Amino acid sequence: MELLKQLAPDTFSQRLRSGELPLRIGPYIYNLQSNLAPVAEGIGTLYGDFEIAEPDEFVDYKVALVCNGVLQRLRGQAEFLFDNSNPFDTIPVDQAYAFLEWGMNWCVSLHTNEFLKLHAATVSRGSFAVIMPGVPGAGKSTLCAALGLSGWRILSDEHAMIPPGSTDVVPVCRPVSLKNESIQVIRSFSSNAILGPLSKETHKGIVAHMKADTHPDSHDARSLPAQAMIFPRYSRDEPQRLSRRRRSDSFVLAAYHSFNYSLLCETGFEAMKTLIESVDCYDLVYHDLDWAVKTMDALPGLQDRQ
Amino acid sequence: MNFLLQQLLLEPRRSLDLDNDQLNLLLSQARCSRLMGALALELQRIGADELLSPKVDRHFQSARLIHEKQKRDLVYDSDKIKMALDSVGEKLVLLKGAAYLLAGLPVGRGRFISDIDIIVPRHRIDEVEQAFIGFGWETGDIDPYNDRYYRKWGHEIPPLTHRKREITLDVHHNILPPTAGPNVDASLLFDQLIEIRPGIFTLSWQDMVIHSATHLFHEGEFHHGLRDLWDLDRMLRDFPERDPHFWEGLVSRAQELQLTGSLFHGLNYSQQVFNTPLPEGIVEAAASRPQMFRKPLMDFLFLRAFRPDHPQCELPLTNLALNLLYLRSHYLRMPLYLLLPHLARKAWMRRMSKEDGA
Amino acid sequence: MMWRVHSQGRLYDAGEDTVVYFDPYSGDTHLLSDFAGYVMQQFDNRPLSTEDLVLRLSRAIDSADIPDLEEALTSVLEELVLLDILKQD
Known part of the structure; x- marks a missing residue:
């Protein structure tokens, strides 16, 4: 069993870029892909203790948050992809991490009904x-x-x-999603809180996730x-x-x-x-x-x- | 990867031989093409649901539950729609997905619906709309340009949604907009209705096929192209068993409705993609000379559109083909003087609303 | 006046003054008063007249709790029709 934090930093970023990062999350396997720095930072901070699934296991949700092409790069935009198609509008890169988490919620909210x-x-x-x-x-x-x-x-x-x-x-x-004042409330509540990247000006205000x-x-x-x-x-x-x-x-x-x-x-x-x-x-x-x-x-x- | 969703739909047992990578791909393709429900029911029909790993089958099971729920809701919602229509003395005639599901036809097996489509005679449309508003339906936020466009050039009124039920109702008065070229006399459709439940009707088997083919080749929704073609295949396999004269009258009925062009494409591609068994000579009978002449080009365009909407299924030039088809379908619906302002306006509005939303 | 259910529903009665009722016809779940819940329990996929219902309820309900049973019943039945749980014949 290999944990995400046991990957060498280069291997981690290379596997994330190429979409070869299947993580076991509760009863599901999510395969993650991203070429965005805030997303890599967030996953590194918040998912380090998650187990990497074997390469030949069945993947429940294939998600990506990527910035493709010159135009998106210039505009600072990215898109969330589920099964290679984009169910949402484009996203500003500095909100990317929050969107990854919402997108991952969306997979479970919409696609499973065994529970x-x-x-x-x-x-x-x-x-x-x-x-x-x-x-x-x-x-x-x-x-x-x-x-x-x-x-x-x-x-x-x-x-x-x-x-x-x-x-x-x-x-x-x-990770737990914290919005606006809650972020400071939790920081003051305990210095042990480990927070991922801040996503600013999302439709829910400022968002940060806690490990x-x-x-x-x-x-x-x-x-x-x-x-x-x-x-x-x-x-x-x-x-x-x-x-x-x-x-x-x-x-x-x-x-x-x-x-x-x-x-x-x-x-x-x-x-x-x-x-x-x-x-x-x-x-x-x-x-x-x-x-x-x-x-x-x-x-x-x-x-x-x- | 050497397989496609359509092969699995035709031979669901082959899914048992797939490895996890292939299953991952299959699920992606099925979800993107809105054929997850159809595939899930095909798997269940041959008992493969119990042989697949539960971790895989739970996704298909989820699709079966969604389909089951849509079927149940449709029973209730069509009763309510019928009550509104009863109040102005109009029949409930269901079209497309809602008709397939409520009639319990094989084409409805696993079919997802996103709205309920009905048709009423054009001269009753205002009264019908008022009746729906009285029964709790409302026109959503629609900008005046789109509203005018719908009413002047469309074959339906702007979609209605129900305050409590969160469903969308599309009320049509024809199966093609008046601007489309073929001038379909919609009153002919009402002569051959089939009663599927007390007071609830669908078009005749032949008209359902012709309408489905028309929808496929005129609406520009090629991202569901494979799903729509699967509908056609299912109907073309099933209806001849319900009506022994199904094939005989099909082409002449399409001629009567001025829709042989769509029927030709529907038969042609259903056969090419899903091996639909057709009587000999029927494709040629439905084709006009120019169509046979253009067939190689059209095959090039459409056979790309009918692959699952998934990057790994794209042949070279797929995007180009989809764009050309989008233009083509608008061209089929409207005379050219209308086409340019509408497309320009649509593109502009789309950009605005995306920027507003961001 | 005859009343019947569209479809026999399911009831969750936790012994409180409200009960939960699932209506398979509309797919809706309703929070009903215990009285309405008791009325619904009388239907077992068969039609009942207002008189039938009054008779059944008067055996179970103390007239001190509901002085005018028929009036209370009629207004509950009408509400149940509005919720699409019951229909009138």
Whole structure:
């Protein structure tokens, strides 16, 4: 087994340029290609501990972020390619790294349906896994990053993947996406945060990604049983609280935050029912990260499963 | 790499002999050509889904689920569309993908749809549009230039979307725009409808083939060229079994609709690319003398367009061929005095909107 | 007045004042009041009249909770029709 960081720097950049860099990421293999410096820098910083798949393995997603031709080079533009075709508009080179990460999310969001996929961060402590669905801006990624810097294991910042009929979460650990103020918040929260390149002026503002696989078990592929579903919400104006919520409307809200609940029809309904019946559901309203992490550490039932 | 998606579609069992590199390529080709669903169902039909590695088959399974969901949604959405049309006393006549799926035809097996196409008589189009608006459909943001263009020169009104369902409905009054050259008398299409569910109709088998060929060779959507040709192949294999007189009347029906040119190309390329079994002499019967004369040039252009939309499948000069076909399809749709301003305007608007978006 | 389901749905009842209902016909998932959920449970792919429903519900529901059962039922049935879960014959 060879890790990306074990490649000599020249070999790494040569393989990235020629698109011979298949990485094992959760249950999938992504093959990466890029001729852009920020992308190489980002991958080097954030994916160093990922395993390189064997050259003859089946690749799930072939993605590239490349700048082709004189015109694109002059304009400082690049394009994201999936299976050699470009599903999006061209991208300014200085946003390239953020786009690579979004593109990689997009592959999973759009193309796999063997799991019920929730738009959620998932974290675990011992064998206690927590699913945190959230709309953009709700603070799920910030909380996820802070937990990752406080002894929790990050299973995913973006996708909670539940095999239908089970209560398990399948890890797909990729970097955590931080936006705008969150970047500084996380830097001040811990000096251990490892951040990739800044992408400026994207449609989401400034974006940086944090290395997520810093827990000893980060690359353990086994799934973990979900014990709680928490809907985080960042708010300065309300008192901080952790409060129980009803399962029925947690069901509907989680379904709303799902990429494929509706596509899966009855299977989706039954999968969500099985999941919701087995987790405790909470709202978490917070503005102080230290408080939020302490509250998570004290979740009912967590101590028994450490 | 010595294989192509179309060979696998015809002989799905061969996918079991592919190594991982070849499977990677196959998946890319199938996704780019929008034939992932069709290939997935062909694999399942011969039981190859259980023999492929689950890591590979999960991608095909995902395509099967998407297709299944589209089929189910279509049942509901066509009921709703029918209600709106009922309110103004019009029949629901489905075209293209929606018709294939809802009729349960082999051509609909694994076919993905991106919108629902229907046709109504031209003189009812305003009433029909108002009815849809009353039933929760709306015209999306369309700039006045495009809106005018659609209404004046198009064969459909600007697409409608449903507020809740997030689907697009294309309401046509003809299968070709009035500017296209052939002057199709759309009222002929309504004489031979087939009822596929109570109160829901499709064009006749022959008209479906002729329409599909017309769409393929007039719309300029050559990036789905292989998919559209696969549609034709599936229909040409299936319909003669549903109607023993299918072949006899096909060419004369195309003549009646003034669409023999499209039918000729459709039959010709379906046979060349997918080995579609055709009765002897039918391609020649559909061809005019100038077409037979131009055949080598057209073969050069189209056989490039019908390869999967994937760089590794490109023959030399593929891009040139695609551009020429794009011009050709616009040329077929509009008299020349219209062609130049429209293309110029389109190119300009495209650039503007990309720059706005960036 | 007869009422029937477009397609028999699935219900998730966690014992709260709302239930989750999956409607296979539209593919939509609805959060229904427990009362509406109870009404839906009465349909087992067969049509029911308003009178049938009143009779069935009056056995199970305390009249102190819902004083005018028929009126409450009618408004719930109409909402279920609007959601495309039920249709009227």
